[in-house]
Amino acid sequence: MLSTIQSKLYNYCVRAISTSLVALLSLFFVATKPIQAQTPPIKPPGIIIVNAASMQELSGLAPGSLVTIFGQFQTTNNTAHTPTSTIAPETLGGISVKIGAINASLLYVSPTQINLFVPETVKDLPTNDYPYTQLLTVSDAGKNNFTRLVQISNTAMGIFAVQSNGQGTAVGQITNGVNAPTNIYNTDGSPKELTVTTDGRQNYLTLYGTGLHNIFAENPKDENGVAEAYTATIQGIEADLTYAGPQGTYLGVDQINLKIPAQAAGLGVVNVRIGPKGLSSFLYVQTNPVTIKMGGTQPQIISLPIPDSFLPFDATGELTRHSQVMKAINGKVYFYDAWRYHATQKGMSLVLRSSISNPIVLVYKVNADKVLQYVAASVTSYPSSGGLIVFGSYSTYQILLTALPEAGDYLLLVTSNDDSPEATGQYQFTLNTNVPEIDLSRSSAQQQGKFDSTDLSLANNARIDGYWFAGKQGGKLNLSATAGFQIVFGVVKADGTSLGSGINGNTLSLTLPETGNYIVYAWPLSALQFGEYTLNFSRPISSPLETQASEAEFSQQRFRANQTRIERLGTRRFVDDQAQ
Secondary structure, X not given: OOOHHHHHHHHHHHHOOOHHHHHHHHHHHHOOOOOHHHOOOOOOOOOEEEEOOOOOEOOEEOOOOEEEEEOOOOOHHHOOEOOOOOOOXXXXXXXXXXXXXXXXXXXXXXXXXXXXXXXXXXXXXXXXXXXXXXXXXXXXXXXXEEEEEXXXXXXXOEEOEOXXXXXXXXXXXXXXXXXXXXXXXXXXXXXXXXXXXXXXXXXXXXXXXXXXXXXXXXOOOOOOEOHHHEXXXXXXXXXXXXXXXXXXXXXOOEEEEEEOOHHHOOOEEEEEEEEEOOXXXXXXXXXXXXXXXXXXXXXXXXXXXXXHXXXXXXXXXXXXXXXXXXXXXXXXXXXXXXXXXXXXXXXXXXXXXXXXXXXXXXXXXXXXXXXXXXXXXXXXOOOOOOOOOOOOOOOOEEEEEEEOOOOEEEEEEEEEOOOOOOOOEEXXXXXXXXXXXXXXOOOEEEEEEEEOOOOEEOOOOOEEEEEEEEEOOOOEEEEEEEEOOOEEEEEEOOOOOXXXXXXXXXXXXXXXXXXXXXXXXXXXXXXXXXXXXXXXXXXXXXXXXXXXXXXXXXXXXXXXXXXXOOOOOOOOOXXXXXXX
């Protein structure tokens, strides 16, 4: 937290706008905005009203905001006009704009565009309607009138971008440690690389927008303006706002100051958005996304311990916008919690229940040098998913059965599916080692089992048992089942692909496609069926099934060097041993 003196100094610094930023913001007042290629296609006599920063069409106007109107207008001499003094006039180049009975202040007019300031006093206009509406009237030099019924809203938010089209690199500054604030963009409009800290000091970001400062806030006149009424995110990561309110120099320009969160380090080009705090529809009422470029190194993983002497282990947690993050190669961000587990047995089961839509668990092995290597995931839709089974149609319930490559340290990352970036919510999982090994060193073997209330439960309440064995590429195996009721059984290979399944009375004949560990599963066809069963394994004598794979073969098959979509940690990262 900034002290009062630091806060005042910071606000003073960031409001001392540099010459280049002044020139950029001045574009709104002295030149066509946005660039011609971004002008919305319309036909007379219609008009389109957009937020001057976001360039998004408006259904409502916010008092004290900047607005652009596109259309076909007659101006004096059919040329562009700008004010000749520092006071914005109510008539410019033969153009005037009224909102109800109040004249708007004009900042620029041309035959196709009007830039204006919505007076603060429009919120005091009398109206009997809800939502509060007023008639907007554009009158031009040819005595043509263009009208539109518009709502009067507290906010109509937008953030300025360098290209003046509401997209791409943001207009803004960074505090840059103890140095003077610097612009966050290069002269060609590309983003500069920013860091969370400079010389050990926290950096703060300043952005500029319009239509934000009239939101309802508990203390709108204090030092942070209306910051308490907004939430700011950098690629979905919540950033603490230290100020939101009028910029103080330019008519209609609002300013947003925010603390750059540590989780944003190293994420590259990311979106920054602002939205009202506390709304369940936050994702739908945010500002236009503008971009910045985050440099530096991604933070080390902070992990929570799982005591191996207390299995089965029940854990609870919650993913929030302050959680750790990983960025997939598709550019999207996923929140996660990391749990550290020292495995003494290879067989592992994990049941995940969550309020997160489409949750998943990613399993990584921690090597001696603290480099992470992907092992498994609790979904079958990815490549290299690690010998697993997922059952049930419920998107908030998953089961992972797998055989770890060896005893050692592992990380379990609770996160969300590719289709659910930035998902948050509570979760609970149970970790256990109730996936025993099947010894297939002989030509035949049997595994006795029993479905009862202590087994893992699928989403439809059917019980499931899991086993594992180690096999060599090319080995052949026959699998069948015996029971007094129908059961489903099958085998899954190391990349998560099913090798086949069957029911008792059928024999499943397999050729193992690779060297590594395999999962065998069984569950009753009737969801509430309990009872004993037998799994029968056999192999042709001419085709030995070797149960020991060499370390070199295993490493080649199990730990693939190439990154896949699921390996969202991107570059290899070290594990922080300090549990927090």
